[in-house]
Structures are given as C-alpha cells and as structure tokens.
Amino acid sequence: MDWHLECSDCGTTSPPDGLPSVCTACGRPWLVRYPDRTHPVTERAEVRRRHGMWRYRSFLPLVPDEHPITLGEGDTPMLGAPRLAAALGLGAILIKDEGCNPTGSFKSRGLSAAITRAMHGGAKRFTVPTAGNAGVASAAYAARAGAHVRVFAPRTTPQAILAQIVSFGGDLVLLDGHIGDCGKASRAYAAESGAMDLSTLREPYRIEGKKTLGLEIAMQLNWTLPDAVIYPTGGGTGLIGMWKAFHELRDAGWVTADLPRMFTVQSTGCAPIVKAFNEGAVQAEPWSDPWTIASGLRVPGPLGDKLMLKILRETGGGALAVPDEAMSELAGVGTRSEGIDFSPEGGASIAAAVELQRQGVLKPTDRVVLFNTGAGWLYRDAGTVLGGA
Ligand SMILES: Cc1ncc(COP(=O)(O)O)c(C=O)c1O
Ligand SMILES: [Zn+2]
Numbered sequence: 001m002d003w004h005l006e007c008s009d010c011g012t013t014s015p016p017d018g019l020p021s022v023c024t025a026c027g028r029p030w031l032v033r034y035p036d037r038t039h040p041v042t043e044r045a046e047v048r049r050r051h052g053m054w055r056y057r058s059f060l061p062l063v064p065d066e067h068p069i070t071l072g073e074g075d076t077p078m079l080g081a082p083r084l085a086a087a088l089g090l091g092a093i094l095i096k097d098e099g100c101n102p103t104g105s106f107k108s109r110g111l112s113a114a115i116t117r118a119m120h121g122g123a124k125r126f127t128v129p130t131a132g133n134a135g136v137a138s139a140a141y142a143a144r145a146g147a148h149v150r151v152f153a154p155r156t157t158p159q160a161i162l163a164q165i166v167s168f169g170g171d172l173v174l175l176d177g178h179i180g181d182c183g184k185a186s187r188a189y190a191a192e193s194g195a196m197d198l199s200t201l202r203e204p205y206r207i208e209g210k211k212t213l214g215l216e217i218a219m220q221l222n223w224t225l226p227d228a229v230i231y232p233t234g235g236g237t238g239l240i241g242m243w244k245a246f247h248e249l250r251d252a253g254w255v256t257a258d259l260p261r262m263f264t265v266q267s268t269g270c271a272p273i274v275k276a277f278n279e280g281a282v283q284a285e286p287w288s289d290p291w292t293i294a295s296g297l298r299v300p301g302p303l304g305d306k307l308m309l310k311i312l313r314e315t316g317g318g319a320l321a322v323p324d325e326a327m328s329e330l331a332g333v334g335t336r337s338e339g340i341d342f343s344p345e346g347g348a349s350i351a352a353a354v355e356l357q358r359q360g361v362l363k364p365t366d367r368v369v370l371f372n373t374g375a376g377w378l379y380r381d382a383g384t385v386l387g388g389a
Contacts, residue, residue, distance in 0.1 A: 002037065003061055005030040005204055008240075008307045016061075019121045019196050020204055022303075029304055030204040031244065032061055039252035044223060051075060053109050053212035059248055061117055061208050068116040069145045073108035074212055076100045078220045078369070083337040088330075088354050091364030094226070095334075096217065099341050099375030104164070105296075106213065106373045107137035110237055113209030114198055115141040123147065123196040127189050129182030131234055132161040132295045133374050138198055139170030149198075150189060152182035157295055159381040178290050179234075180301050200235035201303045207241045214245025217369055218255050225249075225257040227366040228317065230352045232345035232373055233264040233273060234299035236308040243311045260369075262317040264308065265352035267292030267324055270300055273308055277319035282306055293324045294344035296374060318361065322351040330354070332387020335376055343379055344386065346372030 005014045009028035014020065016032070023030055039058060047055050053074025054060065062068060079095045098106035111134065118126070126149040128138040135151040142149035151170040153162065154177060165172050175182055183199055190197040200206065218225055225246060231239050239262060249255045266274050270290035276283065286301035302308070312319055324344070331347025334340055342350070349370040356362040376386060 001061070001063055003032050003034045006033045007031075016204070019118060019123055021197070021202050029201040029207070029307065032204050032208055034059075039254065041253055044254060048219065053112065053209065053216070056212055056215045059211065059215060059245070060113065061205055066120070068112060069119060069141055070112055071102035071108065071140060071144060073101050073112050074216060076216070078217065079338070079340060081334070081338050081340070084334050084350070087333060087337055088350070090353055090357060091362075092367050093353060094367070094369045095338070095340055096213070096369050096371050097340055098371060098373050099343065099346070103133070103137040103140045104375040104378050105133035105137065106210070106238060106371075107133045108140070109212050110134075110206030110209035110241070111137035111141045111198070114203055114205040115145050115147070117205045118196050118198070118203070119145050119147065125149070125193065125195040126198050127186045127193070127195040128152070128198040129179055129186040131179045131298050132157045133378070134200065135170060135172070136161060136164040136168065136378075139165045139168035143169045150186075150195060152186045152189075154178055154182060154295075154298070158379045160378045161295070164378065179299055180286070200237055206237050207244065210237045210241025211245040211248070213238060214242035215249065217242075218245075218249055223255055225255055226260050226369045228261040228263060228362055228368045230263045230265060230349045230356070230368060230370045232294065232297055232348045232371060233266055233308065234297045235302045236273070236304040238371070238373065239264060239311060240304055240307055243315070259315045262311055262315045263352060263356065264312060264317070264319040265348045266319070266321050267294055267297050267327070267348065268321045269324060270298050271321035272300060272302065273305060274319040274321045276305065276309055277312055282309060284309070292344075293379070294327060294348055296345050297348065318356075320352055320355060322348050322355065326351040329387040331376060332385065335386065340372060341376040342372050342386070343374040343376045345374055346370070346376070347386065
C-alpha cells in the first residue's frame, strides 16, 4: 500500500496495516496521506472517461489492479434550481443531489471505500452505529462483499430507513437514545465478537470515499471550485472529505482557485458544532437531549469536532442552525418546484442558503453548492409529505 496514516490532531504517523481505527497516541481520527502519488494534469481527461466515484482511483486507497466493492456510487447530478432560487430570492445555487446514490444517500461513497479496505485487511464481519443512512449503506456494501453487519440504530429512525437496512440483510438492533448510545453498544459488540467497527471517523477510509464529493464537484464545474458549499453536518465526514479533496486537487494543480467557503448547517435541536463555532471554541461540548427530524444531523458529540471547526474557520465559512419546521418546509418547496427529492437535511441546506444571503454573508452572485445528502423518500413514513402537500 503506497499510503500511510497521519493523525488529524497530533501529527503521529502510522503504516496502514491491518484494520486501523483511530490515532494510537491521542484517539483522534487518522487522515490518509499518499506522498508518492503524482497526478499529471493530463490525467484529468482519462478521469472524465471513466465512471462512478472510483474514476478518481488515483486519489483513493486502492492498490494497483484492485477491484473495489462497488454498487456504482457517485456521478450524482449537480442541478441548477432556477424556480427554487426565484421563489426564495436566491442567487446562483446548484444542488448536488446525493439522493441518487445506490443506497439513497451520500453514505454509499464512504462505505464503498471503507468496506473495500476492510475486506482487504481481513475483516469478516462488521458493526456500525448509525443515525440511519450509514446503516443502509453498511448493509448494502456488506451484502455486496458477502459479509455480515450488525447495525445499531435509534428506535426513532425513520421507518423507511430501517426497512432498507433490513432489506439489505443488515442485522438490525434498535436502541433507545441517539447515535452516541448506539456507538457504545457497537463498540461493546465489536470487543466481544471481533467485528470491525465502521463508525464515522473511527476508521480512516470513509473520509476517502467522501472525498469524491469534492473531486466530483470540481470535475462537474470543469475543474473550477464554487465560491461556497453548504453541507448538513452530523459526524462531519462529508465536510472533512471534501476539504481534503479540495486541498489534494490544488496540490496536484488540477484546480487553482481558493478553497470554497465551507458552511455547516445543523438543526436548532442538535447544534454542537454551531455552538462551538459561535463561541470561538476549538472543540465542541456534547449536546444534551438532541432531537431533529433530520435523523442524519442527530449527532450530539462528533469525534471530528476539532477538525470540522478548523475547516470552517480556515475556509472563511461558518456554521448555522435552522429549525426543523424550516427544513421541512423548504424540503417541500424544493421538491415541488424542481422535482428534486429533498430530504430534511437537504431542506436544511436550502434554509441555510436563504439565511446566509439574508445576512449578507453570501452574495446573490456567489456560486453556491447546496447538498441534498439523501433522498426524501427515505423519510416518508406512511405517506408523509414534507412541508405539506
Ligand atoms: C442524509 C444525511 N445528511 C447528512 C448527514 C451527516 O453526515 P456527516 O456525518 O458527513 O456530517 C447524514 C448522516 O447520517 C445523513 O444521513
Ligand atoms: Zn493523534
């Protein structure tokens, strides 16, 4: 393997042998580094000719001639949204519709990469705590790899998401509480059974899969970067992955622009990163009594808090919380006005765009990418219509 691991916090380095978890010195997440890889700009044309997120394999943790565990993830549309923008008085917005992934959310990307590496490292069975969509993706990619996965999810997770986990063969355990409680149960199960824990940022490769979000945006914008991205944030792998991608693209000379300003949006019912950002803190306090209809954002104590806060500040971005009512309402407006199937998390991105423009933080002329991180149908229990009919 022509890469190594570097701690995102204390800088410790380690070879990537076996099934790595977190930094052995400080317990913070690893970042994958590829010092020996070169990326001639001429390779961009070849990348364009390939398909799916593995088209970027020269930036990804694959050994030569290795076949990844894939379901065709990536290559999701980036769509203009003129009617939505006009209805809300927004400027040049683009919607990155991650609901089009094989498991209905951007979680496909990270789990394709993580399970590819874990199978190579000798994993036989997996365990994952989830706010919902990572459980669906873990079940699907474990099935694709012929492996078993136990999924710990909150009992309050939307029914359609739970049904998908079971449909893909996941061994689902429902718990009272939130993803943090599921994490404890998952780690206990890993210790007793030897299953590999796929938790967000507790293994290094989900970030690498999420990195393809940033690589793909750049390619879709003809190797330029947007002025800003708005990302509904829970555990933070998407934000961290994209930031890493933008840096790697600049280092390779594939893009020359400044990094986009990166904005986190959370729910007012669970906003640990927003609170820490506003207080000027370098790390976040766990949020007590977290609740939001955007189940993916119900992450009260993310392990990547320090790194996320650094990224938001380094890129001149920010963090804001929106109420569940606004995200539901705007998911409905977006879905009806554009035919894009917005999840509540996607609705949160729209709500954040409206608020950032109202505050003058974003200008109508800014090219802004809003993430719809998952498909709305996964949240539509018993025919619920987000934001009314
Ligand atoms: C639809 C959706 N959006 C956003 C998130 C948050 O993702 P991240 O962990 O990358 O911050 C999740 C996580 O479960 C999700 O399912
Ligand atoms: Zn460390």
